[in-house]
Amino acid sequence: MANKICIIATSCDKIGDEPTGAWAEEVVAPYRLWQKHGYSVTIASIKGGKVPVDPTSMAAPHATKEVEEFLLDDEAMKGLMESTPLADIKAADFDAFFLAGGHGTVGDFPNDANLIALLEAAAAAGKVIGSVCHGAEGLVNVKGPDGKPLVAGKRMTGFSDKEEVAAGKDKVVPFLLESKLREHGALFETAADLWAPHAVADHKLVTGQNPASSSAVAKLLAEALSS
Structure with missing residues (x-):
């Protein structure tokens, strides 16, 4: 029976007055790789419907x-244009x-009750x-089965503080992601160079640093499913 993967995207299309949304590669590269593996892939978003793409x-x-x-x-485009509302997604399925990343996530991922409950x-x-960039x-406020932050003591990565500064968004986002995850006990890793691919697997948690890491983290997630 084919593995079933749910890609979760943002429904937020602006930060302030600046258009944003999901970052295309971070949805598409994993989708294509898992599709080639024969997996069943569903695209969901916080509100459902058309996913805003940066x-x-x-x-x-x-x-x-x-x-x-x-x-x-x-078929893939239909999934992006008619994404499943997150409220309709069940962990057991x-x-x-x-x-998936993109700056839109800063507007709706951290505090969405449905997302937190689903991931817990x-x-x-x-x-x-898994996550990328x-x-x-979406992991910031999620607790593990032990009641501690899910990321506590886990090797992981995500969009780095230096990359946020380089992107010119450090004064726009509510908080710096790397710093916040470190506050919650994450063993945060980054590539030596800005924008270089970097993906990390720590048992059932699989993360990628930036858009260039999309394929690498998708491969690690496939390996985690088969282990």
Whole structure:
């Protein structure tokens, strides 16, 4: 029976007056890789319906080959245009949950009650949980089965403070993701160079640092499912 993975995306399309949303590569690269593995992939979002996609991520030089292929895949595009509302997603129905990034996540991931409850149920059931880049915003307030922060004592990564500064968003976001995760006890790792791919697996928690890490973290998640 094929593994079932739920990709969770933001429904937030602005930070202040600036258009944002999900980062295309962070949805598309994992989707394409898992599709080729024969997995069943569902795209969900906080509110459901059309997932807002950061326009910058759809243009050169950020629009990757996977993004271009995805745009030509009617079934995949339908998932993005008609995403499942997160309230309709149940932990028992999937083998893994993956939090796609993009700056939109800073507006709705950290404090969404449905997302927190879903991930806590998934963790309690021993499901694989993954994220890439700002997708780790969704892990900030999630508790593990022991009542401690899910990330406490875990090797992990996500969009680094230095990358946030380099992106010019450090004064716009509510908090710096790396710093917040470290406050919660995460053993946070980053690549030596800005924007370089970096992915980390710590048992059932699989994380990627930035957009360039999308394929690498998707491969690690597939390995975690098969182990």
